[in-house]
Amino acid sequence: MTAWRRQASEWLAAALQLVFPSHCPACGAAVDIPDAWCVDCLRELWRPRRLDLTERNMAHVRRCQVLTDYSGPVRLLLHGLKFQRRRANAAPLAWLAGLADEAELAGLWDNDTLAVPVPVSAGRLAERGYNQVTLIFAGWCRRQGIPWQEDCLSRRRATLPQWELDRRQRAENIKDAFVVNAPETVRGHSVLLVDDIVTTGRTFEECAAALREAGATAVSCLALAN
Numbered sequence: 001m002t003a004w005r006r007q008a009s010e011w012l013a014a015a016l017q018l019v020f021p022s023h024c025p026a027c028g029a030a031v032d033i034p035d036a037w038c039v040d041c042l043r044e045l046w047r048p049r050r051l052d053l054t055e056r057n058m059a060h061v062r063r064c065q066v067l068t069d070y071s072g073p074v075r076l077l078l079h080g081l082k083f084q085r086r087r088a089n090a091a092p093l094a095w096l097a098g099l100a101d102e103a104e105l106a107g108l109w110d111n112d113t114l115a116v117p118v119p120v121s122a123g124r125l126a127e128r129g130y131n132q133v134t135l136i137f138a139g140w141c142r143r144q145g146i147p148w149q150e151d152c153l154s155r156r157r158a159t160l161p162q163w164e165l166d167r168r169q170r171a172e173n174i175k176d177a178f179v180v181n182a183p184e185t186v187r188g189h190s191v192l193l194v195d196d197i198v199t200t201g202r203t204f205e206e207c208a209a210a211l212r213e214a215g216a217t218a219v220s221c222l223a224l225a226n
């Protein structure tokens with residue numbers, strides 16, 4: 001983009017901001033930055049932490065990091081994004097994911113790491129029009145310099161939504177459900193696997209097993225919510 005066009009788009013953004021000030025997606029308080037959450041809501045919901053891998057039996061995962069709870073406004077926004085085609089809900093969730101800084105996530109990736117989103121099935125992708133994980137995390141990964149591998153993984157078959165099932169059914173539902181499309185892409189690389197939600201960890205574990213089988217040196221996981 002040329003300098004004057006960049007300047008013009010900055011002026012336009014500033015003018016729009018005056019006419020349509022931004023609001024916190026959780027409480028509606030005015031905020032200075034588009035898609036931002038207010039400080040009070042962030043204090044409530046920003047809870048970056050590591051999940052216990054042994055407890056979840058995630059043998060192929062080196063580390064699993066989450067950023068917030070799957071509850072309240074995060075749950076509502078994600079639900080709208082995934083099941084009501086509210087694509088605009090992705091912007092405040094991406095802003096939230098963007099808060100994760102290098103200090104919090106130190107060791108989750110290095111120079112040879114590739115970012116791989118957990119895929120949605122072809123049918124669901126056609127119906128929804130997007131993979132919500134890409135809308136939430138691709139920009140953040142690019143800003144960190146982690147190459148984004150959109151089509152690295154795909155679902156071998158349609159699976160039921162994990163949240164509809166009990167623990168045993170979840171394991172069966174997702175078993176061997178993922179395939180690495182181009183193993184030569186991941187061979188010799190570490191992978192940062194990203195998803196919107198992690199619950200039991202079965203989806204991450206199955207994806208990680210497929211990636212390790214394809215030659216990935218290590219797999220770390222990052223989810224927005226748990």
Ligand SMILES: [Zn+2]
Binds near residue numbers: 037
């Ligand atoms: Zn708020």
